[in-house]
Amino acid sequence: MTGRHIAGRRIAARPLHSTPRAGTFRQLRILVLLIVLLLVSVTTCETRYLSTHWRSPLYVSIYPIAADASPVTRAYVEALDSERFKPIDAFFAREAKRYGVELDAPVKTRLRPELRDSPPRRAPDASIPVTMLWSLRLRFWAWRVSGHVAEPEDIRMFVLYHDPALTPVVPHSLGLPQGLIGVVYAFATPDMDGSNDVVIAHELLHTLGATDKYDLQTDAPSFPDGYGDPHQVPLYPQATAELMAGRRMLSATQLEEPRDLDEVVVGPATALEIRWLPGASPHPSDQAGRGAL
Numbered sequence: 030m031t032g033r034h035i036a037g038r039r040i041a042a043r044p045l046h047s048t049p050r051a052g053t054f055r056q057l058r059i060l061v062l063l064i065v066l067l068l069v070s071v072t073t074c075e076t077r078y079l080s081t082h083w084r085s086p087l088y089v090s091i092y093p094i095a096a097d098a099s100p101v102t103r104a105y106v107e108a109l110d111s112e113r114f115k116p117i118d119a120f121f122a123r124e125a126k127r128y129g130v131e132l133d134a135p136v137k138t139r140l141r142p143e144l145r146d147s148p149p150r151r152a153p154d155a156s157i158p159v160t161m162l163w164s165l166r167l168r169f170w171a172w173r174v175s176g177h178v179a180e181p182e183d184i185r186m187f188v189l190y191h192d193p194a195l196t197p198v199v200p201h202s203l204g205l206p207q208g209l210i211g212v213v214y215a216f217a218t219p220d221m222d223g224s225n226d227v228v229i230a231h232e233l234l235h236t237l238g239a240t241d242k243y244d245l246q247t248d249a250p251s252f253p254d255g256y257g258d259p260h261q262v263p264l265y266p267q268a269t270a271e272l273m274a275g276r277r278m279l280s281a282t283q284l285e286e287p288r289d290l291d292e293v294v295v296g297p298a299t300a301l302e303i304r305w306l307p308g309a310s311p312h313p314s315d316q317a318g319r320g321a322l
């Protein structure tokens with residue numbers, strides 16, 4: 030989400046065979062994949078509706094993963110505790126209250142044990158069928174490595190920590206409504222705790238159907254929905270960033286990433302999407318959820 034450059038390993042597509050039989054097999058494989066996706070969507074179509082009811086807290090499991098072998102990352106991950114993610118709970122409590130949500134704690138994060146496995150990666154230029162296959166693989170992977178806990182687990186966020194000295198630029202994080210899964214590429218340094226929280230909260234709302242509110246080419250927040258306060262006078266510098274824009278405008282041409290969630294708000298357009306405001310219907314493409322794979 031954050032407009033950081035994609036530094037990820039590119040996965041080359043497997044060369045396609047040109048024989049008619051191979052072509053038929055490929056079409057069959059895609060057909061099977063589409064049927065599976067359809068079944069997954071139909072069987073779980075109510076999950077997002079339920080996940081944005083806001084009548085009971087959403088339990089968000091955070092699974093830390095050391096993304097490299099650096100001792101810095103190892104020390105950081107081993108020092109994590111549940112308190113570390115409380116600013117996320119406090120942020121959602123504060124913002125939900127502004128929209129009249131009658132829940133003291135709409136989001137409850139829980140730190141899970143470290144995972145020694147990493148989620149499958151999607152090539153940035155992946156085709157639609159490849160992306161669909163990757164989505165299924167990710168959900169299968171998430172099902173395999175998580176969920177073996179007695180406590181409720183509505184949303185799973187897999188946070189991969191990187192030593193910033195080794196990986197100064199991390200790939201784009203993501204949040205999938207299908208399966209309520211987020212994959213966050215974060216930095217293993219206390220200096221970045223605040224901005225890691227912003228990315229986790231941003232991807233968390235993607236899993237609930239919120240859309241990006243910034244220009245994908247320039248990273249600039251969209252006006253008015255991506256501004257913390259589009260009615261602010263004077264308009265610049267914006268005092269806050271909108272969560273799904275991820276940046277605040279300092280002037281008409283300058284923007285800045287928020288340091289932490291204290292500098293971030295949830296704007297009305299996002300509130301509508303996650304049903305903190307009445308009137309929103311679930312996004313048609315988001316009609317899927319947990320329980321699948």
Ligand SMILES: [Zn+2]
Pocket residue numbers: 030031231235240241
């Ligand atoms: Zn995003």
